[in-house]
Amino acid sequence: MLSTASRIAARPAIARNGAQVRNMATLKEVQLRLKSVQNIEKITGSMKMIASTKVNKAQRAMENARAFGNASSSLYVSAETQPVEDGKTLFVASSSDRGLCGGIHSSVSKATRRAIAKQPEAPVVVLGDKSKAQLSRAVRKNLTLSFNQIGKGVPTFDEACSIVDVIQESGIEYDNVDIVYNKFLSPISYEADVLRTFSQDAFKASPNFAVYEIEDDVLANLEQFTFANAVHHALVEGHAAEMCAKRAAMENATKNAGEMISKLTMFYNRGRQAVITNELIDIITGASAL
Incomplete structure (x- = not known):
C-alpha cells in the first residue's frame, strides 16, 4: 500500500491532450498522502510496542508449558511407544485467529498439507481461523473440527482441556495424534514442528508399558492429560512465536513507513x-516588463 502511494506520487501526470507535464501531484495530494x-x-x-510487551509474557508462559509438555513426551520415550502399524492418525493444526504476523500461519498450513499428502484420509482438527481458511482450500474433505477465539491472550491449560474434551466427545477414532505447531527457536525465527501423542491402545502396546503398572481407569485419564498437555504446549509455544513475528512485522512496517515519509517529504518540498x-519568476518578469 505504501509503495503504491509512492509510485503514484512520483510518476508524471498525463495531460488531457496526451502530453506529459510535471506532476505537481498537486501538492495538496502529496500532503494528504504524507x-x-x-x-x-x-x-x-x-x-510494535504492544507486541513487545506481550513477548516477555508469552515467553515466560512458553517455558512453563515446555516443562510439562516435555514431561509428557518423556513418558512415551521411556515406554518406547511407537505409532501403531497401519493405525489412524489425527492431525491437529495449531495456529490462531490473528493476522499481521508474516507467514507464521502459512508455515503450519504447509506442514499440515505435506503430512496429509502421506495419509490422504486422515482427519484434521484446526485450532484458529487463519489456518482453517488456508486448509479449507486444499483439504476441505479432511477438516473434521475447528476452533476459534484462539490467540487473544496466552493460551491456558483449561482451554487445551476443553479442546481435547470436544475432540474426544466427537467420536473421532485415532491411534496417534500429530500436533503441527510453530516451534519457537529465537525471537526472530521459528519453524513448523510436530508434537506426537498416542491413544490408550498404542501406549499399552509399548515394550516397556509393564514397568508403569497403570490400571485401565487411570490409563484413560492419563491419555486425556497427555493429549491436553501436548495441545497446551503447542498453543503456548505457537503464541510466543506469533508475538515475536508480529513485533518483527510491525517493526519492518514502521521502518518502511519512515522511509516513505522521507521520500514524500522530499518530493513535497521540491x-x-x-x-x-x-511565482517569483512571474513576478520578476512582470516587474521587468513595466
Whole structure:
C-alpha cells in the first residue's frame, strides 16, 4: 500500500491532450498522502510496542508449558511407544485467529498439507481461523473440527482441556495424534514442528508399558492429560512465536513507513520550491516588463 502511494506520487501526470507535464501531484495530494503515511507509522509503531510487551509474557508462559509438555513426551520415550502399524492418525493444526504476523500461519498450513499428502484420509482438527481458511482450500474433505477465539491472550491449560474434551466427545477414532505447531527457536525465527501423542491402545502396546503398572481407569485419564498437555504446549509455544513475528512485522512496517515519509517529504518540498520559484519568476518578469 505504501509503495503504491509512492509510485503514484512520483510518476508524471498525463495531460488531457496526451502530453506529459510535471506532476505537481498537486501538492495538496502529496500532503494528504504524507499525512496518511504518518498516521500508518503511528499505528504500526503502537502495534510494535504492544507486541513487545506481550513477548516477555508469552515467553515466560512458553517455558512453563515446555516443562510439562516435555514431561509428557518423556513418558512415551521411556515406554518406547511407537505409532501403531497401519493405525489412524489425527492431525491437529495449531495456529490462531490473528493476522499481521508474516507467514507464521502459512508455515503450519504447509506442514499440515505435506503430512496429509502421506495419509490422504486422515482427519484434521484446526485450532484458529487463519489456518482453517488456508486448509479449507486444499483439504476441505479432511477438516473434521475447528476452533476459534484462539490467540487473544496466552493460551491456558483449561482451554487445551476443553479442546481435547470436544475432540474426544466427537467420536473421532485415532491411534496417534500429530500436533503441527510453530516451534519457537529465537525471537526472530521459528519453524513448523510436530508434537506426537498416542491413544490408550498404542501406549499399552509399548515394550516397556509393564514397568508403569497403570490400571485401565487411570490409563484413560492419563491419555486425556497427555493429549491436553501436548495441545497446551503447542498453543503456548505457537503464541510466543506469533508475538515475536508480529513485533518483527510491525517493526519492518514502521521502518518502511519512515522511509516513505522521507521520500514524500522530499518530493513535497521540491514541488513546493518549484511552485515558489515559478511565482517569483512571474513576478520578476512582470516587474521587468513595466
